[in-house]
Amino acid sequence: MQHYFLDQALKTGESVTLPSNIGHHLGKVLRAEVGDHFELVAPDHQVFEAQVSALDGNIVKAKILTPTNKDVELPVNVTIVSGLSKGNKPEWIVQKATELGVAHIIFMPMNWSVVKWNQKAAKKIARLNEVALSAAEQSHRNIVPTVEYLDGLKALTQLDFDTKLVAYEESAKQGEEANLVKAVKQTAKGGSIVAVFGPEGGVSESEIEDLKAHGFILAGLGPRIMRTETAPLYFLSAISVLTELSAFAE
Amino acid sequence: MQHYFLDQALKTGESVTLPSNIGHHLGKVLRAEVGDHFELVAPDHQVFEAQVSALDGNIVKAKILTPTNKDVELPVNVTIVSGLSKGNKPEWIVQKATELGVAHIIFMPMNWSVVKWNQKAAKKIARLNEVALSAAEQSHRNIVPTVEYLDGLKALTQLDFDTKLVAYEESAKQGEEANLVKAVKQTAKGGSIVAVFGPEGGVSESEIEDLKAHGFILAGLGPRIMRTETAPLYFLSAISVLTELSAFAE
Numbered sequence: 001m002q003h004y005f006l007d008q009a010l011k012t013g014e015s016v017t018l019p020s021n022i023g024h025h026l027g028k029v030l031r032a033e034v035g036d037h038f039e040l041v042a043p044d045h046q047v048f049e050a051q052v053s054a055l056d057g058n059i060v061k062a063k064i065l066t067p068t069n070k071d072v073e074l075p076v077n078v079t080i081v082s083g084l085s086k087g088n089k090p091e092w093i094v095q096k097a098t099e100l101g102v103a104h105i106i107f108m109p110m111n112w113s114v115v116k117w118n119q120k121a122a123k124k125i126a127r128l129n130e131v132a133l134s135a136a137e138q139s140h141r142n143i144v145p146t147v148e149y150l151d152g153l154k155a156l157t158q159l160d161f162d163t164k165l166v167a168y169e170e171s172a173k174q175g176e177e178a179n180l181v182k183a184v185k186q187t188a189k190g191g192s193i194v195a196v197f198g199p200e201g202g203v204s205e206s207e208i209e210d211l212k213a214h215g216f217i218l219a220g221l222g223p224r225i226m227r228t229e230t231a232p233l234y235f236l237s238a239i240s241v242l243t244e245l246s247a248f249a250e
Numbered sequence: 251m252q253h254y255f256l257d258q259a260l261k262t263g264e265s266v267t268l269p270s271n272i273g274h275h276l277g278k279v280l281r282a283e284v285g286d287h288f289e290l291v292a293p294d295h296q297v298f299e300a301q302v303s304a305l306d307g308n309i310v311k312a313k314i315l316t317p318t319n320k321d322v323e324l325p326v327n328v329t330i331v332s333g334l335s336k337g338n339k340p341e342w343i344v345q346k347a348t349e350l351g352v353a354h355i356i357f358m359p360m361n362w363s364v365v366k367w368n369q370k371a372a373k374k375i376a377r378l379n380e381v382a383l384s385a386a387e388q389s390h391r392n393i394v395p396t397v398e399y400l401d402g403l404k405a406l407t408q409l410d411f412d413t414k415l416v417a418y419e420e421s422a423k424q425g426e427e428a429n430l431v432k433a434v435k436q437t438a439k440g441g442s443i444v445a446v447f448g449p450e451g452g453v454s455e456s457e458i459e460d461l462k463a464h465g466f467i468l469a470g471l472g473p474r475i476m477r478t479e480t481a482p483l484y485f486l487s488a489i490s491v492l493t494e495l496s497a498f499a500e
Contacts, residue, residue: 072474096477099474099476099480100474100476101472101474138477139474139475139476177494177495181491181495222351222494223320224322224350224390224391225349225389225390227349230346230350230483233483233487234487237483237484237487238488238491238495240484240488241472241488241492244427244472244473245427245428245431245472245488
């Protein structure tokens with residue numbers, strides 16, 4: 001069932017005229033008909049079932065039915081920090097991380113980043129926020145993850161999070177396998193977790209020292225070496241397993 | 251450090267002439283020099299440190315040093331069954347699944363597969379095995395995962411596995427969140443797990459009934475809808491978390 005995010009509050013029984021981009025998608029791309037059901041998400045993250053009531057070109061009217069009471073969000077608020085990587089990896093990361101429940105994604109140049117965004121950052125971030133919206137629609141999220149650019153570690157260390165991790169390959173090689181689980185278990189429901197993932201070359205030693213000095217815990221993500229675009233997906237899956245699947249969830 | 255798989259047994263102190271493809275990669279692509287260290291994996295999956303002893307065009311000789319004693323493999327043998335999907339998703343799946351520790355990948359047409367491979371299957375599978383080798387080298391695996399094509403569910407259900415799962419979106423929607431954890435916990439170290447993932451359209455009801463009749467357990471992978479190429483990565487990450495990270499590992 002199609003799933004769209006709206007900027008306007010919704011109430012059962014109301015009739016709404018959909019924004020033209022959504023109307024176009026429903027009416028022209030999907031060729032919806034009067035009576036078809038779909039989902040709308042209000043700004044308060046509540047999901048409502050809705051029904052097409054009228055179609056006129058791009059103007060689509062819908063009747064708001066009952067709330068679905070679906071909440072597919074992770075019980076903790078997760079931010080992924082990704083060192084700038086090559087090609088279309090950032091798009092891939094945003095799309096997959098959104099499917100896996102991320103709340104916020106930060107792209108940041110790091111010591112071993114081969115690419116720089118500089119003046120291109122604003123345009124890339126705008127595109128990545130579109131990718132997040134599209135993926136949030138497909139995964140039927142209650143929220144649309146946000147994507148932002150920070151120009152360096154200094155800006156990151158000024159942000160506040162309940163739990164702060166950095167995925168460090170060297171820790172994994174040394175057999176560190178407890179910190180990820182411990183950190184997630186210690187984060188209260190509704191708490192915030194941030195995890196830093198290096199670019200293709202990894203996280204540099206000076207970045208590790210800087211992050212440690214700001215309260216980041218080094219965590220291994222299992223014994224295998226994962227690419228810069230894979231490690232965040234392992235991490236998000238791990239959070240889901242530890243907080244959502246029975247026998248572990250509170 | 252570079253990591254290559256060899257077909258010949260290795261012993262500390264020996265001198266080996268490397269196969270020409272590896273010699274070419276070390277000598278010409280990486281411009282290795284005498285004295286450079288790298289890793290070689292023997293057919294028994296043991297990893298040895300090795301040192302370049304002589305370079306002559308594509309002919310590279312190496313001295314076998316000590317075993318590294320590294321074992322990065324999952325403690326269970328995991329097979330992913332992926333319903334044929336579009337474009338280069340199969341390559342992505344093989345690459346990422348290899349980074350995440352998969353042992354075997356089966357590609358199989360399913361009811362809702364939009365694509366068919368038919369006569370192209372052999373060529374595609376050959377290419378996918380190359381992707382697996384390359385990813386296994388990069389992730390420093392002890393084994394190279396194998397990729398095969400089965401022409402349908404009937405062939406799959408004739409194979410033997412200790413634990414058999416099918417990732418079913420409908421189960422997740424109904425709140426099923428225990429079976430994945432239970433199934434993994436019940437699989438002994440060294441045991442085999444297979445998990446079936448549908449193509450873009452999902453797994454059909456008749457396929458679900460067929461799989462259930464053959465002992466497959468329906469498992470939800472958390473409340474969010476994941477793409478056909480993302481769900482197997484969630485699953486492999488889950489297995490790692492449940493079997494390798496402290497507080498859960500045996």
